[in-house]
Amino acid sequence: MPVDRAVVEEIVREVVLKRLGRRPANSAPTLAVHASARHMHVSRADLDVLYGPGHELTVDRPLYQEGNFAAKETVTLIGPRSRVISNLRILGPLRKQSQIELAFTDAIGLGLDLPIRLSGDIAGTPGAFVMGPKGMVELKEGVIRAAIHVHMNPEEAAFYGVKQGDMMKLRIGGDAGVTFNRVLVRIDPTSRLNVHMDSDEANACGLHLAKEIELIK
Amino acid sequence: MPVDRAVVEEIVREVVLKRLGRRPANSAPTLAVHASARHMHVSRADLDVLYGPGHELTVDRPLYQEGNFAAKETVTLIGPRSRVISNLRILGPLRKQSQIELAFTDAIGLGLDLPIRLSGDIAGTPGAFVMGPKGMVELKEGVIRAAIHVHMNPEEAAFYGVKQGDMMKLRIGGDAGVTFNRVLVRIDPTSRLNVHMDSDEANACGLHLAKEIELIK
Numbered sequence: 001m002p003v004d005r006a007v008v009e010e011i012v013r014e015v016v017l018k019r020l021g022r023r024p025a026n027s028a029p030t031l032a033v034h035a036s037a038r039h040m041h042v043s044r045a046d047l048d049v050l051y052g053p054g055h056e057l058t059v060d061r062p063l064y065q066e067g068n069f070a071a072k073e074t075v076t077l078i079g080p081r082s083r084v085i086s087n088l089r090i091l092g093p094l095r096k097q098s099q100i101e102l103a104f105t106d107a108i109g110l111g112l113d114l115p116i117r118l119s120g121d122i123a124g125t126p127g128a129f130v131m132g133p134k135g136m137v138e139l140k141e142g143v144i145r146a147a148i149h150v151h152m153n154p155e156e157a158a159f160y161g162v163k164q165g166d167m168m169k170l171r172i173g174g175d176a177g178v179t180f181n182r183v184l185v186r187i188d189p190t191s192r193l194n195v196h197m198d199s200d201e202a203n204a205c206g207l208h209l210a211k212e213i214e215l216i217k
Numbered sequence: 218m219p220v221d222r223a224v225v226e227e228i229v230r231e232v233v234l235k236r237l238g239r240r241p242a243n244s245a246p247t248l249a250v251h252a253s254a255r256h257m258h259v260s261r262a263d264l265d266v267l268y269g270p271g272h273e274l275t276v277d278r279p280l281y282q283e284g285n286f287a288a289k290e291t292v293t294l295i296g297p298r299s300r301v302i303s304n305l306r307i308l309g310p311l312r313k314q315s316q317i318e319l320a321f322t323d324a325i326g327l328g329l330d331l332p333i334r335l336s337g338d339i340a341g342t343p344g345a346f347v348m349g350p351k352g353m354v355e356l357k358e359g360v361i362r363a364a365i366h367v368h369m370n371p372e373e374a375a376f377y378g379v380k381q382g383d384m385m386k387l388r389i390g391g392d393a394g395v396t397f398n399r400v401l402v403r404i405d406p407t408s409r410l411n412v413h414m415d416s417d418e419a420n421a422c423g424l425h426l427a428k429e430i431e432l433i434k
Contacts, residue, residue, distance in 0.1 A: 177399035203321035204421030
């Protein structure tokens with residue numbers, strides 16, 4: 001499997017579709033659904049080791065959420081059976097804790113048994129070794145499969161009638177026909193309406209073929 | 218990615234759970250949900266070329282449906298960009314037409330743009346070159362992503378109140394929480410109640426973690 005290509009393709013794959021709501025189209029916010037390939041979020045301390053003290057991430061491509069970006073920097077992830085994922089992309093900006101988000105398909109290859117967690121909720125999750133050009137970091141924990149979630153601002157939350165931490169459903173039509181029943185709501189004033197799923201979920205529901213996408217309370 | 222290991226592991230991964238139905242447990246048939254890894258079904262003529270004239274498939278492991286088996290024989294699939302999948306397992310018995318079933322994750326790696334089709338419905342689908350120890354076959358068509366489906370016998374169909382070709386839903390509980398809305402019903406007197414999904418679908422819904430599975434009309 002051509003790992004780098006898959007990483008790049010998945011990161012850039014975007015499906016932006018108008019929400020097919022029950023209200024008139026002109027009042028429905030535009031819903032973007034993105035598939036996130038495996039990636040790493042990195043702390044200041046860990047980036048110092050991986051890329052050298054004081055190294056700043058370089059923007060390769062801005063992401064849909066304001067201020068977030070795919071960095072040019074990548075790392076190599078070393079799993080428990082000495083199997084590796086190379087060219088694992090770092091997403092910026094820096095975070096308080098390092099965290100690695102993989103799909104289950106990635107985890108099977110590495111020999112890691114991952115829990116499904118919300119980003120940031122990493123207590124008790126598996127760790128891994130991460131190698132950069134300047135050094136190696138041992139993450140004691142922080143490797144997860146990220147739970148599917150939807151970013152929105154307070155106005156969009158009001159439109160859907162949901163609050164922070166609620167679960168919504170995302171129905172994907174077409175030949176695959178999959179409904180995700182536990183899409184967690186994350187509300188922030190700076191957010192744009194945007195579902196994040198991983199590459200397994202995108203492939204299962206045929207996101208690249210989807211003609212009909214509905215976010216439902 | 219350790220391709221062979223993934224193939225073997227996915228093929229043998231089985232989740233057999235008691236259907237959590239609305240009727241008393243003693244009247245509900247046992248529902249088996251299996252993840253099929255990528256594989257090939259082969260015709261007599263193609264097996265003659267791949268493994269030599271008159272070659273008979275060797276049973277490696279019986280599958281859940283009576284008479285079906287994972288063969289010891291494997292082939293190498295060569296995609297349009299000269300990328301390959303090696304150790305692609307043949308499933309027996311022989312069929313009238315050769316057919317290769319891949320997950321979208323596999324297809325991205327190969328550079329193939331697959332349609333979602335029911336097994337056997339291959340008109341107009343992509344082809345590929347397939348290499349065996351004795352020769353190479355060009356499939357003009359037949360590479361698909363198999364649509365999720367449920368095998369059942371007429372008594373089980375009566376229990377659910379469904380007929381040949383109907384669509385059912387499969388709800389997978391747990392942290393992932395996915396419902397497959399288009400599970401095609403295939404009825405045969407020799408069948409055992411059994412959903413077949415592919416490895417992307419299994420990884421998206423966290424089948425290996427699922428504690429609650431429901432097949433719904």
